[in-house]
Amino acid sequence: MSVDERREQLIAVALELFSRRPPEEVSIDDIAAAAGASRPLVYHYFPGKQALYEASLRRAGRELSARFEEPAEGPLSERLYRVMGRYLDFVQSHGPGFAALLRGGSVAASAGTSAVIDDVRRAAHDQILAHLAIPAPSPGLRLTVRAWIANAEITSLEWLAERSVPLEELQLHLVQEFVASLTLTAAREPALAAELSSFFADERPDGPTGRLVQDLAGLFAVPGILDAVTALTAGAPTTEAPATDEPASAPVDEPSAQATEGWAATSHE
Amino acid sequence: MSVDERREQLIAVALELFSRRPPEEVSIDDIAAAAGASRPLVYHYFPGKQALYEASLRRAGRELSARFEEPAEGPLSERLYRVMGRYLDFVQSHGPGFAALLRGGSVAASAGTSAVIDDVRRAAHDQILAHLAIPAPSPGLRLTVRAWIANAEITSLEWLAERSVPLEELQLHLVQEFVASLTLTAAREPALAAELSSFFADERPDGPTGRLVQDLAGLFAVPGILDAVTALTAGAPTTEAPATDEPASAPVDEPSAQATEGWAATSHE
Numbered sequence: 088m089s090v091d092e093r094r095e096q097l098i099a100v101a102l103e104l105f106s107r108r109p110p111e112e113v114s115i116d117d118i119a120a121a122a123g124a125s126r127p128l129v130y131h132y133f134p135g136k137q138a139l140y141e142a143s144l145r146r147a148g149r150e151l152s153a154r155f156e157e158p159a160e161g162p163l164s165e166r167l168y169r170v171m172g173r174y175l176d177f178v179q180s181h182g183p184g185f186a187a188l189l190r191g192g193s194v195a196a197s198a199g200t201s202a203v204i205d206d207v208r209r210a211a212h213d214q215i216l217a218h219l220a221i222p223a224p225s226p227g228l229r230l231t232v233r234a235w236i237a238n239a240e241i242t243s244l245e246w247l248a249e250r251s252v253p254l255e256e257l258q259l260h261l262v263q264e265f266v267a268s269l270t271l272t273a274a275r276e277p278a279l280a281a282e283l284s285s286f287f288a289d290e291r292p293d294g295p296t297g298r299l300v301q302d303l304a305g306l307f308a309v310p311g312i313l314d315a316v317t318a319l320t321a322g323a324p325t326t327e328a329p330a331t332d333e334p335a336s337a338p339v340d341e342p343s344a345q346a347t348e349g350w351a352a353t354s355h356e
Numbered sequence: 357m358s359v360d361e362r363r364e365q366l367i368a369v370a371l372e373l374f375s376r377r378p379p380e381e382v383s384i385d386d387i388a389a390a391a392g393a394s395r396p397l398v399y400h401y402f403p404g405k406q407a408l409y410e411a412s413l414r415r416a417g418r419e420l421s422a423r424f425e426e427p428a429e430g431p432l433s434e435r436l437y438r439v440m441g442r443y444l445d446f447v448q449s450h451g452p453g454f455a456a457l458l459r460g461g462s463v464a465a466s467a468g469t470s471a472v473i474d475d476v477r478r479a480a481h482d483q484i485l486a487h488l489a490i491p492a493p494s495p496g497l498r499l500t501v502r503a504w505i506a507n508a509e510i511t512s513l514e515w516l517a518e519r520s521v522p523l524e525e526l527q528l529h530l531v532q533e534f535v536a537s538l539t540l541t542a543a544r545e546p547a548l549a550a551e552l553s554s555f556f557a558d559e560r561p562d563g564p565t566g567r568l569v570q571d572l573a574g575l576f577a578v579p580g581i582l583d584a585v586t587a588l589t590a591g592a593p594t595t596e597a598p599a600t601d602e603p604a605s606a607p608v609d610e611p612s613a614q615a616t617e618g619w620a621a622t623s624h625e
Contacts, residue, residue: 187470190470190473193465194466196462196465197463201456201459204459226518226521227520227521227525227529230511230514230521233511233514234507234510234511234514234533235507236510237506237507237509237511238503238504238506240506241502241503241505241506242499242502242503242506245502245503249495251496251498252495252496256496260496260540260544263540264537264540267536267537267540268533268536271532271533271568271572273575274572274574274575275529277578280575280578280581283575283578283581284578284579284580284581287581287584287585287588288580288584288587291588292588292589296588297589299540299543300585300589301588301589303539303543304589305543306542306543306552309546309549309552309553310553311553312549315553315556315557315559316556319559319560319561319565319569319570320561320566320569320570320573
């Protein structure tokens with residue numbers, strides 16, 4: 088093996104070990120043994136375990152960032168769904184060892200590891216903004232994207248620890264939460280509304296956004312919910328706020344056409 | 357000063373210093389000087405800077421958890437809004453020094469600091485579930501609450517670094533994002549739908565949820581959006597998916613009553 092090949096091989100072996108176990112449970116001897124190398128040879132390439140840990144984290148970061156690459160084709164939610172599939176696959180294979188680092192409780196945390204994590208978050212952020220294709224994204228939209236990335240990180244780490252829902256559900260839910268966050272941001276920022284219109288027009292009924300809309304339609308068909316929500320619009324016929332400390336009585340059903348008039352009548356122009 | 361008083365005073369002084377600067381920029385000498393104590397006296401109480409850092413972080417964690425306490429009175433979004441006001445006030449006063457720790461890039465991170473952070477997150481999670489008052493919350497709902505806590509953490513840390521939006525906006529948006537996440541979770545989990553009905557019935561038009569609903573109503577009044585969304589419901593009159601790779605053409609306007617029939621017709625019962 089050449090010097091470069093040996094170095095890359097040691098990083099690959101270290102990444103494999105560090106992906107499975109926390110850094111305090113991986114020794115230079117473990118890495119040497121798994122690489123078929125001697126301990127002095129490992130030290131010849133890396134000054135110590137921390138350097139090897141950071142090199143393997145850098146490689147993991149590059150691998151993860153590469154998974155964010157996605158052609159700008161098809162409905163946005165379906166692109167994001169494919170990206171999340173690759174991301175969650177990565178979390179499954181590399182997450183166990185790096186979870187403590189991401190949660191802020193790893194002894195191996197350093198300025199070096201922090202820089203790698205920041206780079207990956209920035210790559211995710213930039214990819215999403217590129218797919219949104221919105222010229223000059225507002226600070227509010229950038230914050231929405233960053234918050235959603237944090238959501239994806241934490242949710243997938245929680246999932247890794249408990250696996251309380253099927254992975255495919257998580258994949259779908261994360262995408263749908265992005266769609267919801269984007270819609271909320273557009274509701275606050277009129278300049279985004281036109282973008283949202285073409286976003287929804289590009290989506291398909293059987294994609295993540297379509298399924299979200301159908302689930303919400305099902306929810307609002309549950310007696311009482313649409314009426315309670317409609318009562319919250321300022322221009323709605325029934326603007327009387329219910330008593331706040333008492334249990335809510337079921338609101339009287341109204342024809343949904345009338346309920347919608349209340350929604351549509353409230354314009355923020 | 358008694359032994360206990362002196363100990364508490366040192367922690368208070370350390371917390372003040374560690375809240376403003378990263379731990380590597382605070383020395384035992386700084387703490388001794390600010391406390392009007394000698395360096396040996398500080399070492400008499402604490403074996404070193406890390407121990408003092410962890411003690412001050414524990415106190416910060418207790419202070420923060422206490423801010424989550426809120427009487428179970430009034431609309432839920434208004435309770436959460438008050439809590440977020442106190443939380444963001446804490447972030448402003450203590451965040452600068454602990455931001456690196458929460459972001460996972462602090463040299464002072466340890467099993468001890470990790471335990472404190474986990475305790476605070478758990479306190480936030482338990483408080484929210486207590487206010488929701490939902491018996492036996494599902495794994496999906498718990499995940500939603502945890503993800504939203506992560507959202508609040510990251511968003512407020514980002515805000516601290518950039519202050520790109522007014523703090524009051526952030527306070528409102530975080531609460532509204534919780535309401536949206538809760539609604540999404542209920543859309544996926546029919547058992548939650550009844551809870552959501554009484555949640556909305558308790559809300560007021562001028563509260564965070566009311567303002568969110570009004571903003572969304574304004575958004576859906578923008579030409580094209582409601583129609584594009586309605587087209588995504590399986591039972592809608594226009595279920596034809598638009599071509600996905602081409603820019604969306606503006607959908608034809610339809611009376612909103614008809615659009616709503618599409619929504620309401622899609623039931624998941």
